[in-house]
Amino acid sequence: MKGTHHSTGRRSRGPGRVLGLLLALVAAVSLTGTTALAVPRHDDASSARLPRPTAASVDTVAAMQPSWNLGNTLDAIPDETSWGNPPATKALFDTIKAQGFRSVRLPVTWSGHQSSTAPYTIDATWMSRVKQVVDWALADGLYVVVNVHHDSWQWIASMPTDHDNVLARFKATWTQIAAAFRDSSQALLFESNNEPQFDNTTDAQGNQYNDELNTAFHTVVRRSGGNNATRLLMLPSLHTNAGQDFLDILVREMKSLNDPYLVATVHFYGWYPFSVNVAGGTRFDATAQKDMTDTFDRIRTTLTSRGIPVYLGEYGLLSYPDHYHPARVEAGEALKYFEQFGQEARAAGVTTALWDAFNFLNRSTLQWRDPELVKQIKSSWTTRSGTASSDRIFLAKSAPITPESLTLNPNGTAFRGLWQGSSKLVAGRDYTVSGDRLTITDTALTRLAGNRAYGINAVVEARFSRGLPWKIHVTTYDRPVLSNATGGTDGLTVPTLFRGDLLATMEATYADGSNAGPTSWTPYQEFNEAFSPDYPGNALLLTSKFVNSLRDGAQATLTFHFWSGATETYRVTKSGNSVTGAVG
Template sequence: MRRPLWTSLAALVGTLALTATLAAPATAGGPAGHGPHDRHGTRHQPSAERVVAGMQPGWNLGNTFDSVGADETAWGNPRVTRQLIRTVRAQGFRSIRIPVTLGQFEGPPPDYAIDDATLDRIQEVVDWSLDARLSVLLDLHHDSWQWVNQMPTRHDEVLAQFTATWEQLAERFRDYPRTLLFESVNEPQFAGSSGEDQEYALLDELNTTFHEVVRSSGGRNADRVLVLPTLHTDSGQARLDSLLETYEALDDENVAATFHYYGYWPFSVNVAGGTRFDETALADMTGAFDRVETTLRDAGIPVILGEYGLLGFDRHTGTIEQGEKLKFFEQLGYEARTAGVTTMLWDNGQHLGRTTYRWSDPALFAQIRSSWTTRSGTASTDQVFVHPDAVAEQSVTLDLHGTRFVALTDGRKPLRAGKDYRLSGSTLTLPTRLLERLVGSSAGYGTRATLTAWFTRGVPWRIEVVAADEPVLAAATGTTEDFAVPTQFRGDRLATMEATYADGSFAGPHGWTAFKEFDVAFAPDEAAGEIVLRPAFFAEVTDGAPVTLTFHFWSGAELAYTVTRNGTAVTGTP
């Protein structure tokens, strides 16, 4: 007997939820080879491969002990609490990366003694993490650009300070279990070098010195897993090849590698028209993981993706359109799993609230968490714009990623295949009749419904049905420090902005592209009804030369606007 669609769907959802629960990392007990928090016991000695695999997935305690300032609150985050660490574990993470910047807490040469109170506090949080059954990756962080980068011109002094720093850390944690790992230096870089050949040699020297210092300190440091970065923690082939040479020379089975990935740069910050996770952004991602896999993983070296995310998140997660960023993280999880890479999410406080213990974007975290174990279906878009007075059917392309499409719902109401929607291959068509019903006849603009596409596994894909009309821009006056374009968005959403002079040359920052950086050169404020042009934009605009702005909206609408700067005064007209 065939059950009604909603009954079948409910059963499916329940099955998916149970599967996700069983597949998700446990919140009690530890990863493979993760023994109890006993700093003196020798219960077992898992391989470096097992130690690193047991760290999947991981989370970064960013902008805290790595801040450049008086203490862990210098960059705006509150003091770390034991509850925060327990929450990290409860959210399914199995490891925590604790970046520390120590140069400002060190005394003069030759000892470079680290302030005891600073080390005590770091040790306290390491202890809390191990007690919560989290593996810990402790890394020397912004010291990389504060003083380590001066190695080309101050070689002996930098090497002495680097050696003294790691001697103290190695001594402080020498008897800790192997679920505490050390990372030599974050994003290594060198100022005033003669070129990359010298930089590769200097990084090799740092990594080798780090290895010698820790290993010679005795105790459990004799076989602690040590993590070495590439130059700039970049995944370029030359960077990986150079690091591989260091590994081969060290000939130590308890060494792992690390790199970072923040995506194809135009997409990562939304500049140069990089509004979508398109084929170019995808190729950048697959290329990075392919190189890491063939160069390091195939050589038997464990690899940790020590940081990942999108660079635009440093301002706010809305810099990148919701659906496009969800596709990025879904794909990244798959690439990492396929390559056998352990991932550690960068979080400087913009994701997991440090006092609320809640995710600022639950849908984003749901996608990230799902990607640890399986694939999810996605689609070409998560927003459909409908003109209330001219409704026409629209299509969305599904990206199944090996799943099967199961159903489409409007809230809790199942929609009927063949009547409410049509599916042909991967093309999902929303007929005029459905869109007319969803948009309705009520006045006003905005989201009228959220449709949910369900698949056989992973998280579902949500599609907003938005009532929208072409936006309207108005004239304005202001200054280079305070200027905004009055905008009636009428349900539409701004994607990007071009800026050109009359001769077609590019205006404003990033002069190599007409498309300016979202939230740096411009920013929409729908609540205030305006598009703000930042001082950073006008700082690179020629005085007295009219600039044509082209605003690109997600509905496909494009509107032109002219701004002219005269000294600090700015005028604008549609």
């Protein structure tokens, strides 16, 4: 995964990663139509004879579940601490082991520690550091994956115009890695190349280059002998994309190598509009759910049902959680995503590695930044949990309290009731259930709202027969109040009284009906990229990226959508280097 700079200096994704994601989105959309890629269809790949993976290969990958990524550390550019994380320590892996993880993926970027010309020598100090970190993890009884990571977009991507040099450097890189770890235990696995991508190529061309690199990787490692002769080797699809065409080609590659010690690897970050909150993708809705289900169905049908072990080397939501910016994805919607992800992975027999750039585990304190989110992720490793249509009930302070309803999603469990702390709410008096419709009475909500201060007044839990309870935040609000503002090309700060409400998305259009903003293919702009709420500062921020994309002299109409259901209209006009905003 790549990075864009946060104000703290941390990174979580970058140009190559965004390109890969956009290609993945296009590929996902193309699955419903025709494709120009002339490759065997799924039926052809399914009928091909593959060397049957050894029981040890399948069992090893299964034993690696669950897995965790040491992201933005050994892969940081130019050095281990450049992207804001402290150096990895033995205590870090002690913590990961104690938290129930059975394997770790150690992304490594070699380019900054390697000569860029033949013989492409890797600095001995860097190799020693990587080996030290690997050995710490192995000593904790963890399986370990080592790869070639951001090199994929730093120099490997230029293979179409610099073929021979890139191939030579790639072989030299793996020759040195293989030699350094030749005698390491079989608990160490190698991964060819992270998110393979190639500049200015079609998918057909990219697949050819990826196949060439995977084959070179396989040949170099196997010829190095020692434990590398039967070490498990991970082969990625182009972009680590799980679209059907990409999986079919990966199967064909594995067949051609005729090696039972191979593992397929792909990544998953969800339906792109939901993952980054753009184009109105505020909810883990039917479209986002189907994207996930379809992905795992393809993986199961094409790979795991045929005995091919799959290591899903990265998963999560893009830039979520961030902890340095307001959350793009609403907390309850994210919980639903991770809950279903765990179920889909278990059903497909896939080992999954959580991408953690810094956002889940605080590497300085070795504490989880969002314990509730991690609880849901951990729970999903073994069971399902019930959820609901929302994790909030909004009560307008300016109006009388009335009964409020949510839709329960039991996910195969049975609803057991509502609790506030250790106190069980009374069915019939405090709430009713009709089918999957949960209604909390006005009497109960009045009690829960208390003095009706803006924000969360109380939390109740919907408990189910297994898994985690679903928390419902009873929240008092009134319509947000925006004020006029002036600014410049560095952005516009709109004074805003949120009054207990939360921002969901922003719609931007011109008077002629065309879309305003940098994301021109949709009126719904990207959260934190075009706009962002500043709750402590009582402001809505329109970023420099957004205001600089506006037509000079043309008024843009912004519609802010809030989670309570409220909407507020705002007018913005850019004139030269000046930007003005007005209510209504």
